[in-house]
Amino acid sequence: MLSILSPRRASTCDGHSRRHFLRLGGLALGGLSLPQILQAEESTVATRGKSLSHKAIIMIYLSGGPSHQDMYDLKMDAPLEIRGSFRPIATNVPGIEICEHMPRLAKMMDMFAIIRSLYGGPDQHASDMCLSGYPIGPGGRQDNHPSLGSAVARLHGAVDPAVPPFVGLTTRTGHAPYSNPGLPGFLGPAYAPFQPDSDGMANMRLNGITLDQLRDRQSLLNSFDSFRGRVETSSKLQAVDVFTQKAFDVLTSSRLVEAMDLERESSELRDRYGRGSSAPAFGEDAGPHWMDQFLMARRLVEAGVRCVTLSFGSWDRHGQNFERLPEQLNKLDLGITALVEDLHARGLEQDVSVIAWGEFGRTPRINAGGGRDHWPQASCALLAGGGMRMGQVIGSTNRLGEVPQDRPVHYQDVFATLYHQLGIDVNHATIIDQRGRPQYLLDRREIIRELV
DSSP, X not given: OEESOOOOSOOSTTSOOGGGGGEEOOTTSTTOOHHHHHTTOOOOOOOOOXXXXXXXXXXXXXXXXXXXXXXXXXXXXXXXXXXXXXXXXXXXXXXXXXXXXXXXHHHTGGGEEEEEXXXXXXXXXXXHHHHHSOOSBTTXXXXXXXXXXXXXHHHHOOSSTTSOSEEEOXXXXXXXXXXXXXXXXXXXXXXXXXXXXXXXXXXXXXXXXXXXXXXXXXXXXXXXXXXXXXXXOOHHHHHHHHHXXXXXXXXXXXXXXXXXXXXXXXXXXXXXXXXXXXXXXXXXXXXXXXXXXHHHHHHHHHHTOXXXXXXXXXXXXXXXXXXXXXXXXXXXXXXXXXXXXXXXXXXXTXXXXXXXXXXXXXXXXXXXXXXXXXXXXXXXXXXXXXXXXXXEEEOEEOTTSOSEEESOEEHHHHHHHHHHHTTOOTTTOEEEOTTSOEEESXXXXXXXXXXX
16 A cells, blocks of 8 residues: 555654655565565566567466366277267368367467477466475475566566566465465565555555645655765665665556556457356365456556466366366366467567466266366376467377376476576576575576477
C-alpha cells in the first residue's frame, strides 16, 4: 500500500519517521517495500522498437500432473485398460497425432513442438520442478535454487525500470505447493515475482494522491536525503537512494497497469482467448480455467516483462479422468492456441518462448475409479515460439507409455534450452549464493539440439 506519511514514532522534525517515506507499494511481494524489492535488480534499460527489445518466456504450469497418454501420446495398440476412450486425430504436420479434444492445436501443430519422453520429476505435487528445474529437497522449496524467472531477473535485470522483469499470475490454491509462481531461492525476496493480485493492483494506484503530490513528496524526501548525506557515508545507505528512485519510477508510470488492463483489447480477441474464471477448476484445489491469463501474459511480455508464470487447470485425475478431461483439454486448447496464434500475428514468435507442462505423468493403467494415478517415470511437454524449431515430436515412450524409449529428455534439459533461447549460456552463467559462492543455474546443462 502506498504510504507517504504515517503517524508512527517520530524521528524527523515534523514527527514522522523517515522509514515510512519508503513504504511505496508492497506490490504483493512478501510485505517488503518496493525499494527493498528493487534493491538487488541491475536494470538494463532498452529502447522499445516495433518488435520486442528482449527475449521473454511464458511458463504455463498444469497443476496436478497431466496425463501424457491422453493428450499427446495416445497408445491405440495397447489394451483398453491402458489406452482409455479418447481417439487420436491427425494434425497439420504429417505423422503427428494428438488427442481429439485438442482440435485447434491439431490445426496449428506446425507452430508447436511436443516432448513425449520427459522424465526426472519426482512424485511431488508442486510446481517447483516446472518453474526451476529443481524439486523440493533438503534446502526446501526448489531445494533453495532460484526459479527461471528469478534467475533471469538477476542476470538480465529489467527491460524498463517501471516494469518488473518477473511476474507471477499464479492464483492461490487449496494445495499450497501448486501456488508457487516461481520462488527466488537463495537470491532472496528481491528477485521474487511481482504478483498482481487484488491487493497488488490496489498498490499500483495512487489512492487519493496525484502525481504532482507524489513528486512533491519526493522533493521532501530528497531534502531529508541531502541532510542525511552530510552525516552518513555508508555505501549501503547510499544505495537506498537508487532503489527509492526506482520505486517512484514504477508508481509514476502507467505501463504496467495498462499491460494488465485487458479491456484495451478488442472483444473479438478476448473471445478468441476465452474468458474463463479465476475460481479453481472443478472446485478442486488446483489452478483455474482462466484463459484471460494467457492474454495478460502476452500483454506483459510486450510491456517489458521477461518471464510470466501462470497455472492452469486441475490435472490430478485419480477419478473421472475421461469425464472431466474433455472440458479441460478443450479450454487449454483454446487458450494456448490463441496465445501462440497471437504471438505469430504480432511478430513475436522469435522472441517469446512458451512452455506448458506438469510435474509428472499419469499411470498407464486406468484404476478402478476410472482415473490415472501419479507416474513420475514419464511425462510430456508442449513448447512454442522463441525461435525454436517447431512442427516436431521429440522422443517416445514404450508401447504402454510407461517409460521413455527413444531420446529421453530430462526436465533440466528443457530448462537449459529455455535459458539458451533467453540468451543465457548455462555452461558459463553463474549466480553468487548467500555464502558468496558461484552456482550454476542447473546440474544438467545440455540443450535440446532438435529445438535450436
